[in-house]
Amino acid sequence: MDLLARIISVLVHPLLMGTYLCALLMLIFPAALEPVRPENYPGFLMLIFLVTFLLPAINLFIFKLFGSIPSLSMPERRDRYVPFVFISLFYLIMTYLFYWKFGIDYNDNIFRFLLIMDFLVVGATLLTFFYRVSVHSLAVCGLLGIFVPLNKASEGSALLYATSACLLVAGAVMSARLQLNAHTPREILVGGVSGFIIGFVSMIVMF
Numbered sequence: 001m002d003l004l005a006r007i008i009s010v011l012v013h014p015l016l017m018g019t020y021l022c023a024l025l026m027l028i029f030p031a032a033l034e035p036v037r038p039e040n041y042p043g044f045l046m047l048i049f050l051v052t053f054l055l056p057a058i059n060l061f062i063f064k065l066f067g068s069i070p071s072l073s074m075p076e077r078r079d080r081y082v083p084f085v086f087i088s089l090f091y092l093i094m095t096y097l098f099y100w101k102f103g104i105d106y107n108d109n110i111f112r113f114l115l116i117m118d119f120l121v122v123g124a125t126l127l128t129f130f131y132r133v134s135v136h137s138l139a140v141c142g143l144l145g146i147f148v149p150l151n152k153a154s155e156g157s158a159l160l161y162a163t164s165a166c167l168l169v170a171g172a173v174m175s176a177r178l179q180l181n182a183h184t185p186r187e188i189l190v191g192g193v194s195g196f197i198i199g200f201v202s203m204i205v206m207f
Helices: 002-011 014-028 038-065 077-101 109-128 135-153 158-179 185-206
Strands: none
Touching (some): 038 077, 135 158
16 A cells, blocks of 8 residues: 555656646646647647756755755655745746746736646745645645636536546545655645645636
């Protein structure tokens, strides 16, 4: 069971949520990614993967290499301060570069989704200064919070299926974190509720 829990924790890593969000929208609700055109989806998805997962992950390894954090799991809340602040700044800078370099502005759907990802990352960072929440739970429930109101904009059932799948994945992630004793039930609950609220409210406000 521990092996399965570790696999789930890796596959549903918080830094991968941006990539999963964009990939799902490309498949089931392309209009949400305007003005990105379908022929540019592969390159755009690789860019999202690079700037929201790969580069932040590399920097976490650098923090570990130089002893700034004892381990990549960062079991102590104080171990998370510097890496989380760094990742938040990275996401904010990335969003600004999309605005400045690629001509994407506030009225574009994709820019709003990038901002919502920023809100989730910054929210996780701010919460960490007060409480050790499960960032895995926060991230996957944040994705669920995005999909729930998004269903109103879709006439088909594809988004409903995606939302249901996201709910199942969220349950699996929370169970995995409990199985690994990575968090207490309260830390997982606080993370999940916080993530859902941030994602849901951000969608209501931004759209």
